[in-house]
Amino acid sequence: MHSTTPILSINEITPTIFEMVLDAPQVAIKAKPGQFAIAMSHAEGERIPLTLANWDSTRGTVTLIIMAVGTATRKLCSMRAGEHLFAFAAPLGQASELKPYETVIMVAGGVGVAPIYPIAKAFHAKGTRVISIHAARNEKLLFWDNMLKNVSNEFIVTTDDGSRGEQGLATKPLQRLLENDSQKKIGGVYAIGPAQMMHACTETTRPFATHTVVSLNTIMIDGTGMCGGCRVNVGGKPKFTCVDGPEFDGHLLDWPSILIRQNSYKREENCSLNRYIEQND
Amino acid sequence: MEKYTFCGTKLSPQERQARARSKRHPIGEENGKVRAQNFDEVNLGYDPETAIAEAKRCLLCPAAPCVQGCPVRIKIPEMLEYVSLGDFDKALSVLKRDNALPAVTGRVCPQEVQCEGSCTLKKTSGEALGIGYVERFLADWERNNGKTHSIELPKNGKRIAVVGSGPGSLSVAADLAKSGCEVHIFEAFHRAGGVLTYGIPAFRLPKEVVDHEIENLVKVGITIHTNKIIGTLYSIEDLQNALKFDAVYLGIGAGLPKFMNIQGEDLNGVSSANEYLTRINLMKSYLFPHYDTPVHTGKKIAVVGGGNVAMDAVRTAVRLGAEKAYLIYRRSREEMPARLEEIHHAEQEGVEFLLLCNPLRYNGDDHGWLKSVDCVRMELGEPDASGRRSPRTIEGSEFKLDIDMAIIAVGTGANPLVTQATPDLATNKWGYVAADSQFRTSKRGVFAGGDIVRGAATVILAMGDGRAAAASILSYLKENTWPENFEPSSF
Incomplete structure (x- = not known):
């Protein structure tokens, strides 16, 4: 009666970032860029929203990128090939709109490369000129860079410490590209990564009035429109990230509220994590 | 008769x-x-x-x-x-x-x-x-006594897909299985039962009771598929064509929580009753950290609303250690839609009822956490469309209530997952699926009933719809006719 999902492989990209490949043929057929899944490692686990980062409908596989931060994500990342996810429900959320831009800038911050990659790939496939900015704190945290480069016409790397590419934040090349775009060919910007990074990109593009799409990773329980924990204010209207998003126009979001709300369970998350670390030491 | x-x-x-x-x-x-x-x-x-x-x-x-x-x-x-x-x-x-x-x-x-x-x-x-x-x-x-009253069932070769596994869907499934249909239920969550599982708390409906009832249905041959998002993973057309179902029943409920759109509703410490109850009932966060999902436990909590969901939420909060548990309702006791027994139990358990009272705005501290709610007193005017006397505010009656948690239980709306993915399925102006008196939708072979047709109602009304819809489905399977003109009924 209960449907579980087999894990085909799990690879450590960095000590905290893992790539998990699942045997999920129907999801692989139906997945669209911008959509996400809910995953649970075991019956007592949390329902964790994760972007559908890659899929192969002929092989019937779906790839997730998971960052081990809290208890539930660490439990997911400690699973092994051959084990089964207790729950995997997808595809959820609205697919990326893929507007007819002449040129689009894709900004990937850290693990944001996972949701950015399928969108960049889709734009590239339909002939849009794709300029990608791949940003991370340092070189070790850059992954899928060749994959993203392969679907980009122009590819820029930035690291906070300058260990690879330009030194500094993604907003630096973003600002420069928009300033130099005298012919107004850049129709849109996708910025996906940590909330602070998406907020910064949104503020960078605001003076240029360039359409800027971000993908929110809010608190979510069910992921199917039932709980409203993921609610955000979009241009004065309440929207649910799970069913109306996860992509929204960054210029219409109430960023201070988003940044506050994402910390609302910090205390409990720390409590749970400390317990997990003690038990697994 | x-x-x-x-x-x-x-x-x-x-x-x-x-x-x-x-x-x-x-x-x-x-x-x-x-x-x-x-x-x-x-x-x-x-x-x-x-x-x-x-x-x-x-x-x-x-x-x-x-x-x-x-x-x-x-x-x-x-x-x-x-x-x-x-x-x-x-x-x-x-x-x-x-x-x-x-x-x-x-x-x-x-x-x-x-x-x-x-x-x-x-x-x-x-x-x-x-x-x-x-x-x-x-x-x-x-x-x-370990007894089950299941009967050996005939098979009629018909396949039915039931979307959602709440009480209405389970009733449709049971009736159709008894008539010999092969019934498959598709549930989005990791556990079946719908509102019986995620909504109604264990002190009112123990989860082993729900599980046992569902197991009885599985024993009569109904198959339940969890974690299946109908709309995106399988469209209604996929169910009808690729998966060869002869009819589809939509029992997807009205689960989208409503908010009042007043100031401060996005503060930390304010949540929908659905979020609160889902964390506790479906995710078992009252057993956190043994279960991974946490839930906030306020010391002074206010639940807004007067229905069964509001009673469930406020009585849950009492059990999770609230020192003050208020129930804020804008009409009087007589208009409360909750079951009498639940109101009575809430009072016995120490819930304070603030009747004829409505929240105006939530106030937060410097870190975005809820610290109080401004309320206003109400009085009752003329009866509205629902026949209940409509409340209006009493000017100058504002007062402040110190709380650290607010749970909003002012109703739910239609979940858009299926309807968005099915443009040829007619909906009414509130987004609910339109159905005729026989629970037929605008799409041939697709039936709907319960909250997704009526708007949020009760378990037993959904079950009543389910039984009537099952009869309608059986007659469709026999006659294979569908009305040329769709005449939506008002529920």
Whole structure:
């Protein structure tokens, strides 16, 4: 009666970032860029929203990128090939709109490369000129860079410490590209990564009035429109990230509220994590 | 009028009079103070002797007004007669002929406005027969004695997809399986049961009761597929074509929580009742950190609303250690849509009712955490479209209430997952699926019922729709006709 999902492989990209490949043929057929899944490692686990980062409908596989931060994500990342996810429900959320831009800038911050990659790939496939900015704190945290480069016409790397590419934040090349775009060919910007990074990109593009799409990773329980924990204010209207998003126009979001709300369970998350670390030491 | 087969009990005039004057056997309840500390069930239920004694109050009215009051038309006098004779097996087969989930409905139905509301004893003695208690007794007796009343089913070769696994869907599935259909239920969550699982707390409906009822349905051959998002993973067309289902029933409920869109609703510490109850019931966060999902536990909490969901949320908060638990409702007690028993239990457990009162705005501290709510007093004006007197604010009556948690239970709307993915499925102006009087939608072979058609209602109304829809589906499978012009009905 209960449907579980087999894990085909799990690879450590960095000590905290893992790539998990699942045997999920129907999801692989139906997945669209911008959509996400809910995953649970075991019956007592949390329902964790994760972007559908890659899929192969002929092989019937779906790839997730998971960052081990809290208890539930660490439990997911400690699973092994051959084990089964207790729950995997997808595809959820609205697919990326893929507007007819002449040129689009894709900004990937850290693990944001996972949701950015399928969108960049889709734009590239339909002939849009794709300029990608791949940003991370340092070189070790850059992954899928060749994959993203392969679907980009122009590819820029930035690291906070300058260990690879330009030194500094993604907003630096973003600002420069928009300033130099005298012919107004850049129709849109996708910025996906940590909330602070998406907020910064949104503020960078605001003076240029360039359409800027971000993908929110809010608190979510069910992921199917039932709980409203993921609610955000979009241009004065309440929207649910799970069913109306996860992509929204960054210029219409109430960023201070988003940044506050994402910390609302910090205390409990720390409590749970400390317990997990003690038990697994 | 429907006729009932009775097993020959004849009441003498004296016996009849004695029954007419008899009083209801009370049900045991866990002590209010003790139970406010735990998630055990509040109602302790009848024992066999009390169930028999209560059933012996039935006047066996030929017109059976109780049956007319029951949305699934359980043959109540017949059931009670078997109970009065101590034949619980027969009573159960009568009950289960019309009701797929008796242990559930015995606990969550608003009996006072349905079967018990029309009971003749209510007029003659002032106390209706405890039909809900007897129903629940039978279902529990069956479960505790390891009995199942499943029947060998014929197969008719028809395949039916049921979307959603709440009480309405389970009723459709049960009726269709009994008629020989191969029934597959598709559920988005990792556990089946819909609102019975994620919404109604264990102290009102123990989860093992729900699981047992669902297992009984699996035993009669119904297949349940969890984690399946209908709309995106499989479209309705996929179900009809690629997966070769002869008919589809949408029982997807009205789960999208509503907010009041007032200032401060996005503060930390404000959540929907659905979020609060889902964390606790589906994700078992009251057992955090043994379960990974946490839940905020406020010391001073306010629940906004007057329905069953509001009662469930506020009584849950008491159990999670709230020192002050307020229930804010904008009308008076008489207009509260919650079951009487739930209101009564909430009061016993120390919930403070702030009636004729409405929140205006939530105030936060510098870190974005809720610290108080500004409320205003209300008075009742003329009756509105729903027949209830509409509340209006009393100018200058504002007051502040210090709280660290607010739970919004002001209703839910249609979930858009299926309708967005199915543009040719007609909806009404609120986004609910439009259906005709036979629960047929605008799309051939697709039926819908329960909250996704009515808007948020009750478990038993969804079950009633489910039974009627099952009959409609069977006639569609037989006749293979569909109306040329879609005539949506108002529910």
